[in-house]
Amino acid sequence: MAEENKVSLHGFFASPYVRRVELALKFKGIPYQYVEEDLKNKSSLLLKYNPVHKKVPVLVHNGKPIVESLVILEYIDETWKNGPRFLPEDPYKRAQIRFWASFVHQQVFENMVLILKTDGEAQEKAVKEVSEKLSLLEEGIKSIFAEGVPIINQKNVGLLDIVIVSTFGSYKAQEEVLGLKLIDPEKTSPLLFSRLKALLELPVVKGALPPHEKVVGALKFMRQNALNSASV
Template sequence: MGEENKVTLHGQLFSPYVKRVELALKVKGILFEYVEEDLNNKSPLLLKHNPVHKKVPVLVHNGKPVIESLVILEYIDETWKNGPRLLPEDPYERSKVRFWSAYIQQVMECTVKIFTAEEQEKACEEFYEKLGVLEDGMKDMFPGGIEGGNIGLLDILILVAFGAYKAQEEVFGVKLLDPEKTPLIHSWVNTLLELPLVNETVPPHETVVSFVRFFKQRITNAQSQ
């Protein structure tokens, strides 16, 4: 890879925001170097490339840093026009994808509240309400249903938001995706998880379970202080 075309991704193994970018790069077939960052001991390069937020992901292309996962995803799609497009060409269709991308982010934040909030029941109610809205919205976006094919922006976001749902349900004992209540999202996520490209990118189930247990223990320790 020539230095003028070098692509580097600064990330952290279990960051969902980093995983978004990693998937997008692989969907596009872009060769990249991955640099694992320790956010407790941030590297000089990370601080140089992202002096404002000092966090991952950071994509460095031709020596120029791009930050914030959704911004990076659009940059990737606009820079490398070969291969499958992450967003539709039509401006109106793109606007709809952008809208639901932001909404998936809200649902994802509600998921985190379920695991971290002391009032878990209230957090679950908010999550299920937003998930129901997302289910209805995706029925309008994909009236013919979800099929395993080219992976677009919404596929990446929904996969990263819910790809670890089985491990999360196992550790926290909370039902996240119900095939009867949200059949489209449940089917969508599991269809994506079976794709070879996703299989080689997503950590094994037991590895994810171990991390979620570690995450749960950290929450328990913090709440008991």
């Protein structure tokens, strides 16, 4: 690795935000050093690199930190032109992709976290929210790929694909822990589901997602923690 391309990533194995940065680096074929953070005892480097949010992921490129997963994805795409281009050339398509990536990032994922951390009525409300957001996302995917969906491969994978597979890639673990169906391939999410299935078949994705049992363990731990502190 040349001195001028020293790349490291501060992350946490169960974070979908970190996962999307890892996937982006792997799709581009960029060698990097991975630093797993203990989120209860963050490294001084992490605090130095991300003094504002003190959160992972942080990408460090030649000593310069970049934070916020969607900002990092665009940085990677603009810095390394090799491999797949994560955003299309056309400004309107770029705007659509940016909009829906941020929609999944903020609106869908936040409610998925709520489902994990709540029970009873609060959880029912969050389940309904996710289902409504997924219906909207389905329309979004339809509008983006109005000209037909290309067969996904390692060379044409895009920013929204990376956000989709990092957010929903562990859906089986999520459904096992929650005992409910998040993504309904029959009703709300046929396009999302078929796209996700195709993405999960890519070797890069297979190599980057944490094993099912490890995710189940992490999700159970987070759920128990949240429910315990809510009932105190």
